[in-house]
Amino acid sequence: AQSVTQPDIHITVSEGASLELRCNYSYGATPYLFWYVQSPGQGLQLLLKYFSGDTLVQGIKGFEAEFKRSQSSFNLRKPSVHWSDAAEYFCAVVFSTTSGTYKYIFGTGTRLKVLA
Amino acid sequence: KAGVTQTPRYLIKTRGQQVTLSCSPISGHRSVSWYQQTPGQGLQFLFEYFSETQRNKGNFPGRFSGRQFSNSRSEMNVSTLELGDSALYLCASSLASRGTQYFGPGTRLLVL
Numbered sequence: 001a002q003s004v005t006q007p008d009i010h011i012t013v014s015e016g017a018s019l020e021l022r023c024n025y026s027y028g029a030t031p032y033l034f035w036y037v038q039s040p041g042q043g044l045q046l047l048l049k050y051f052s053g054d055t056l057v058q059g060i061k062g063f064e065a066e067f068k069r070s071q072s073s074f075n076l077r078k079p080s081v082h083w084s085d086a087a088e089y090f091c092a093v094v095f096s097t098t099s100g101t102y103k104y105i106f107g108t109g110t111r112l113k114v115l116a
Numbered sequence: 117k118a119g120v121t122q123t124p125r126y127l128i129k130t131r132g133q134q135v136t137l138s139c140s141p142i143s144g145h146r147s148v149s150w151y152q153q154t155p156g157q158g159l160q161f162l163f164e165y166f167s168e169t170q171r172n173k174g175n176f177p178g179r180f181s182g183r184q185f186s187n188s189r190s191e192m193n194v195s196t197l198e199l200g201d202s203a204l205y206l207c208a209s210s211l212a213s214r215g216t217q218y219f220g221p222g223t224r225l226l227v228l
Contacts, residue, residue: 032214034216034217036219041204041222041224042221042222043120043206043219043220043221043222044206044208044219045219046216046217046218049216090159092217094214096214097172101164101171101172101213102172102213102214103161103164103172104149104161104217105161106151106158106159106161107158108158109158109159
């Protein structure tokens with residue numbers, strides 16, 4: 001069955017430090033991949049997406065993610081974290097279903113805390 | 117373009133009541149999906165509508181239903197509310213089922 005795993009529930013980093021949030025998926029083909037960010041009490045905002053092509057994708061707010069087919073991973077990175085990056089981050093994957101439709105599956109999220 | 121809008125933003129109901137939530141997608145988007153978000157369960161997919169037809173459904177009881185109108189606006193209804201239905205309900209729209217989903221701010225439902 002298709003699944004999305006974000007192994008880290010909580011991550012704490014110091015402001016200015018680098019960040020990597022992990023996302024792994026289980027699927028036989030290459031899915032569409034997304035990272036979203038959610039601030040408290042708000043909806044989800046798209047950070048970046050991968051459909052095909054260059055496996056390193058750039059997003060908003062200085063984030064990037066790399067698709068690694070061999071590892072079924074799509075990790076999110078940022079070279080220098082800002083205090084305003086504190087939020088919850090969700091990896092999402094779109095799979096095709098047996099009935100020919102598509103379904104989004106979200107990871108359980110990683111809550112990022114940034115220390116001043 | 118205006119983003120996805122959801123009304124109401126906050127709602128308080130009591131057990132046994134029913135509730136209807138509304139979602140207006142981005143203009144031109146024909147796919148609308150609904151999610152329930154709770155601290156314990158994360159984001160759970162409820163259903164997706166595309167051109168007034170339900171295309172996908174998550175694992176929720178029949179008390180949860182939805183519909184989509186010809187202008188792509190969507191509503192979801194929860195009947196016989198239970199305490200466990202307290203959650204943030206998020207709506208997302210996209211051009212196509214496989215495309216990028218854009219989320220509304222959500223409706224926070226509290227069931228007492």
